[in-house]
Amino acid sequence: MEHNMGNRGVTRPMMHGHKEPAKDQTNEMEQGGHDQPMMMSPKQRMDMLQMHHMQTLWVYWLVVILGFWLVLSPLTFDYAKQAVMPSGGRPVWISLANRIKILEWSDIISGVILLVFGYRALTPNRPISVWICCFVGIWLSMAPLILWSPSAAAYLNDTLVGTLVMGLTVLVPGMPNMILYMEMGPDTPPGWSYNPSSWPQRWIMIVTGLLGWMVSRYLAAFQLGYLDYAWDPFFGESSMMVLNSAMSHSLPVSDAGLGSFAYTFEFLMGFMGSSARWRTMPWMVTFFGILVIPLGLVHIFLVISQPILVGHWCTFCILAATIMLPMLPLEVDEVIAMIQYMIRATKRGEGFWKVFWKGGGVEGGKMDERSPELETLPQQGGAVFQASIWGMSFPWTLTVSTLLGIWLIFSPYVFGAEIQTAAASLNHLCGALVVVVSVLCMGEVLRIGRYVNVLLGLAVAGGIWFTGNASAFLSINCAVAGLLIAALALPRGIVKEQYGSWDRYIR
Numbered sequence: 001m002e003h004n005m006g007n008r009g010v011t012r013p014m015m016h017g018h019k020e021p022a023k024d025q026t027n028e029m030e031q032g033g034h035d036q037p038m039m040m041s042p043k044q045r046m047d048m049l050q051m052h053h054m055q056t057l058w059v060y061w062l063v064v065i066l067g068f069w070l071v072l073s074p075l076t077f078d079y080a081k082q083a084v085m086p087s088g089g090r091p092v093w094i095s096l097a098n099r100i101k102i103l104e105w106s107d108i109i110s111g112v113i114l115l116v117f118g119y120r121a122l123t124p125n126r127p128i129s130v131w132i133c134c135f136v137g138i139w140l141s142m143a144p145l146i147l148w149s150p151s152a153a154a155y156l157n158d159t160l161v162g163t164l165v166m167g168l169t170v171l172v173p174g175m176p177n178m179i180l181y182m183e184m185g186p187d188t189p190p191g192w193s194y195n196p197s198s199w200p201q202r203w204i205m206i207v208t209g210l211l212g213w214m215v216s217r218y219l220a221a222f223q224l225g226y227l228d229y230a231w232d233p234f235f236g237e238s239s240m241m242v243l244n245s246a247m248s249h250s251l252p253v254s255d256a257g258l259g260s261f262a263y264t265f266e267f268l269m270g271f272m273g274s275s276a277r278w279r280t281m282p283w284m285v286t287f288f289g290i291l292v293i294p295l296g297l298v299h300i301f302l303v304i305s306q307p308i309l310v311g312h313w314c315t316f317c318i319l320a321a322t323i324m325l326p327m328l329p330l331e332v333d334e335v336i337a338m339i340q341y342m343i344r345a346t347k348r349g350e351g352f353w354k355v356f357w358k359g360g361g362v363e364g365g366k367m368d369e370r371s372p373e374l375e376t377l378p379q380q381g382g383a384v385f386q387a388s389i390w391g392m393s394f395p396w397t398l399t400v401s402t403l404l405g406i407w408l409i410f411s412p413y414v415f416g417a418e419i420q421t422a423a424a425s426l427n428h429l430c431g432a433l434v435v436v437v438s439v440l441c442m443g444e445v446l447r448i449g450r451y452v453n454v455l456l457g458l459a460v461a462g463g464i465w466f467t468g469n470a471s472a473f474l475s476i477n478c479a480v481a482g483l484l485i486a487a488l489a490l491p492r493g494i495v496k497e498q499y500g501s502w503d504r505y506i507r
Contacts (some may be wrong), residue, residue, distance in 0.1 A: 036434045041182075046125075049179045053124035056173040063118035063133055063168055066161055070111030070140075073157055074104035084225035085152035086254070088244030091254065092148045099147050103154050106143050112135050113262050114165065121169075127176035130169050133285075137165030141264055144224075145257040152226040156242045163264055168301075171271045175281070175429040186365030187276035189337040190344075191500025196334040197278045197285075198371040200387035202270045205292075205330060209267035212323040215316050216263055219243060219256035222359050224366060228315075238312035245310045259320060266291050266327070275368060278337040278360035297436075299432075304384025304432040311420045325436065329443025333391040336445050336502050391444055398438045401453055404488075405434030408460065415474040423470035427478065430460045434485055445499055448507050457486030 010357045042046075068260030086092060092099070111137050120129040140162030144155040171174065188195040195201070222230040223243055232239035242248065248255050269288045273281045303321040307313055340360060347356040370387075377384045408431025412424035433454050441450040464475050495506055 006065050012386065019062055021100060030289070032409075036433055039485040043227065047178050049177065050124055050171070052179060057122065059168045059173050060118055060121040060130075062116055066165060067114030067116075068112045068169075070107045070114065070161060070377065072081045073107045073111070073154075076234045077151070077153040077157060077425070078149040078153045079103055079149075081151070084152075086148055087223050087240070088249070089225075090244070090249050094147065094231055096289045099150055102297055103149055103151070103158075105146055106139075106147070107154075107158065110140055112478065117329070127175065130176040134166055134169040136161040137169065139354075140165065141261055145220075145253045145261060148253075149224065152221070152224075155224065155226070159260075159264075161248075163268070165175050165362050166268055167271075172194075178280075182280055183359070183361040185276070185279075185361045188366050188370075188499055189340060189427055190364030191277060191498060192337065192365075193498040194370055194387075195275060195307040196391060197273070198368055198387065199273050199374040200371050200384050201330070201390065203325060203374055203377075203384070204388035205232070206267060206270035206446050208323050208327050209263050212246050212320055213260055213263035213267055214489045215320045215323065216256050216260035219314075219316055219320070220254050220260050221240055223248070223254040232315045237409045238391055239314040240409035241312045242306050242310050242317060245306075247309050255302070260293055275358075275371075277363050279341045282338050282342055282356050282359055284357075285334055285338040285344065289331055289338075292327050292336070294492060295326050299324055300436060304429065304436075307419060307428045325439050328445055329392055329440050330389070332443055333445050333499070336499065340500055340502065375461070390496055391493050392442050393444055393496050394442055395491070396493050397488040397493055398407055398450065401450075401485050402435050402438040404485050405431045405438060407431070408481055409436065410476070411474065415471055417470065417474055421469050422467035423464060423474060425466060426460065427474075429461075430456050430482075444495050444497060445502055447492060447495065448505060450492075453489035454486045457482040457484070457489065460485070 015162070017463065023032060026340050080309075083096060083100065085096070094102070117129040117136075119132065120126055130243035140158045142162075143149075144158050149155045153214065187197065218227075221227045222240070230239045230243060243256065251258070263264045266288070269291070270283065272284050272288075278285055300321045303314075303317050323376055341395065342355060343354070344361055344362070350360065372380055372383045372387055374384065408427045411431075412419070412421075412427050417424045417427075436454055437452045439447075440446050441453075459482070461479045465471050470478070492507060497505065
């Protein structure tokens with residue numbers, strides 16, 4: 001099954017030997033012939049680990065080469081040449097000379113660690129060495145932000161090498177030593193009509209994560225001082241005012257750089273694990289969910305607050321939030337499938353932390369025969385895209401609510417209200433929240449959350465009369481739009497998929 005991207009990485013050597021079995025035979029192997037996990041002896045697992053390690057040995061040699069690259073980087077790139085200060089006169093916690101020196105030593109020490117532990121990882125069954133290399137990659141992605149790298153070359157070098165190291169240690173070869181304990185079995189959760197961890201479902205998350213990473217990286221380049229001007233196609237210099245605002249400066253690091261760091265993980269973690277990772281890697285689905293859902297909501301709310309607290313708009317900040325918004329309902333279903341599995345496993349008497357870190361098998365469920373193969377994307381782009389958004393539906397009520405929310409955001413300008421007045425702020429805040437709630441609730445597992453729009457609609461319809469500075473036209477507009485939003489939140493709308501025990505919460 002090497003053609004199946006869902007069985008890449010750590011699962012690949014467990015699927016076939018020298019000869020690829022037919023798909024029916026492989027499915028039988030995965031289910032043990034009678035829907036039972038395939039049992040393997042410790043020796044068989046160790047043999048497969050050895051074989052897999054030989055197949056991916058080039059990965060650890062490349063980690064060693066990257067270690068050499070980092071050691072030589074301070075000699076190759078002069079971090080002190082054309083050093084810059086952060087934009088907007090932002091104070092930095094450490095002097096310029098010390099930032100340069102610490103960055104140089106950070107690269108040298110990180111390179112030495114990669115040399116030592118990358119070399120140790122050339123021998124199989126050394127997961128600690130592999131994880132140490134991975135954490136070095138994480139540090140390299142963080143260091144230019146924490147130290148406010150004064151050199152664009154150092155920022156580029158560290159973030160790219162860090163991303164490569166993380167990918168090479170835990171993505172390309174799969175999770176260290178997972179072969180020794182991973183249980184085979186079904187990849188569609190019991191009672192579900194689709195697999196929330198399938199590659200089409202993750203493909204769209206990977207693409208949106210990459211787009212968000214690019215946008216945030218551009219904004220971070222301005223805040224770190226590498227660009228003198230942040231281009232904005234609609235709001236002119238407003239973007240720079242937002243990026244250099246007191247709200248932005250309240251964080252000890254570049255907020256755009258922090259967003260870029262989060263998007264790096266979201267992009268990479270989209271590749272992690274097999275198509276059954278909701279049960280084989282609960283810890284990873286948990287961390288991925290934290291990155292996407294609560295941190296994504298914080299990011300969106302910070303962007304929503306810009307016209308209210310700063311009084312300006314930033315096109316690329318809005319674009320980053322727009323990219324993040326659909327990622328939330330697309331990821332929640334996988335988190336719910338993982339939680340359902342954890343509950344079932346602990347009820348069977350399995351240890352919580354053992355299951356959380358190592359996963360396991362599942363009773364029930366079935367093999368995923370519905371999802372199209374991701375490699376058919378060039379030929380069946382429509383089918384793959386449809387599979388990417390299984391779990392989301394678009395009732396006309398939520399679609400119209402989204403459009404009304406967008407209208408509320410811009411209606412103060414249409415009716416001549418000044419920005420940062422109470423009336424404009426009410427429209428901006430409630431309109432943006434209506435958009436967020438409506439898009440989130442297009443995710444069927446979150447459909448019950450649409451009732452929040454009842455409160456938001458009534459807040460707009462009633463609150464506008466207490467702002468004291470709204471024109472008659474704006475007041476009538478808010479009253480009508482708000483009541484419509486509240487009414488549109490009452491019907492549940494179409495639900496196309498099934499979610500096991502979660503179905504009872506979809507009301």
